[in-house]
Amino acid sequence: MWAIVVAVAVLVVLTFLPTAYVIQRPGPVYDTIGTAESADGEEMPLIEIDGAETYPTEGTLDLTTVQVVGNRERTPSWFELAVAWLDPARAVVPLDAVFPQGVTTEQREEQNAVLMVDSQAEATAAALSELGHDVGAVVEVAGLASDDAPAAGLIEPGDRILAANGTAITEATQLRELIQEGGGAPVEIEYERDGERGSVEVTPEDGQIAGEQAWIIGITLTTAFDFPFDVKIQLDNVGGPSAGMMFALGIVDVLTPGALNGGEQIAGTGTIAADGTVGPIGGIRQKLYGARDAGAEWFLAPAANCNEVVGHVPDGLHVFSVATLDDSLKALEGISSGDTADLPTCSG
Incomplete structure (x- = not known):
């Protein structure tokens, strides 16, 4: 009985002690060829194109996100951290890794908003270049x-x-x-x-x-690019550059006949440059679980994140490694045709 009393007392004390960590967990999933809720609460196409012919789409091309629990003003308790440590879908990371010293929460949000806008421009440039358009x-x-x-x-x-x-x-x-x-x-x-x-x-x-x-x-x-027509990406309350690859795939799908994904529900993540290079992102493990929980069976992961993927793929999810937009398009072609045997995966 005394051991139980002491354990409970320790847990109570730990609940109130400050920590130097935050928790990353799976965030919302958004279909780039579907709709998203605007700031006014209205459902709008996530990708809207004016000045070029567009085509119907099927299935989903989901971008995945990560939510951060805690900030410099309020960090999770030790009890919350202990629970997160036991959950494979969550990660406990140092506070300074997410909220650097000298950077306010407001400054961080502003930086992430700029990175999101930049990733949308890079994704549009990569997609239009892939389709043969000239962009400056x-x-x-x-x-x-x-x-x-x-x-x-x-x-x-x-x-x-x-x-x-x-x-x-x-x-x-x-x-x-x-x-x-x-x-x-x-x-x-x-x-x-x-x-x-x-x-x-x-x-x-x-x-x-x-x-x-x-x-x-x-x-x-x-x-800043000089695009031949207007491509608008409408997504509020999401920051950072990690949605770039999925934006690019969504734009290509909307601008080309047929279903790029074969009607399947496919998720993914990765930054993208105008030349089509796919780059690494943070929170890959949380995004894998977020995709699985949203119903996806297929996931496109940056090749540079493969070391974090191996051994952490949720049951029911198939992950393919991509390093360029061309790799991503080949993966979608393989999934669409049912021939995925030769697609690269993340291996130890």
Whole structure:
């Protein structure tokens, strides 16, 4: 009896002790070729195209999300963390990994909103390029991550990024890759501001991009394109770049005859660049469970996330590895035809 009393007392104490962690769990799933609720509560097509012929779709192409329980103002209790540790659909992660020091919750939400807008533009560019349309690209600074970011005082919102270390920049992902290749070394960035050109040297710091450790200079980039017709993606209350690949697949499906997915319910995740490269994301395990719980049998995962997928695939879900938009389209073709034997999967 005394042991039970002590255990209960310890649990009560732990309930009120502060923690330094948050919980990631499966979030809502949205069908990119279906509808979504607008801010006014009205059901709207998630992808709406004006100025080009569109076609009926079937099945679903679901983008998956992750919800974060807790923030700097209120972290989960130790009891909540213990419950999450025992749930394979949830993950306990350090607070600083999701809410970096010096970045307010409001700033984080603003950054994620900009990343979402940027991912929609990149997805549209990738989809239209895949279909043979010509698109132009201008990389601009949308904002600074914080007032003490490495680029603060050197680069300003609205600057057009022209080159980095002598390499012309035509896509946001190019600058990110150059910074990572440098391993923390200073980066010489050429820019255009109010019609005048300039250059600065910025030294990256260790930080996080989409939940992954990375070198950062603390700016948010957006890419402006010249599209031949209007593509509008309407999705509120979702941030970050991880829906890019599924947006691109949805756009291709709407603009081409027939059902790209063969009428199947297919889910997936992954960033995308205008050249069709699919990049890694955070929370892949939570997204797998979210897709399974929403009824999907098939899942497209970034090849770069395969090490996190192996051994954590929920029963009833089949996962295929993709590194480009072409890979994703081939996977959909295989699923549609019923011939998936040769499609790459995540293996140990």
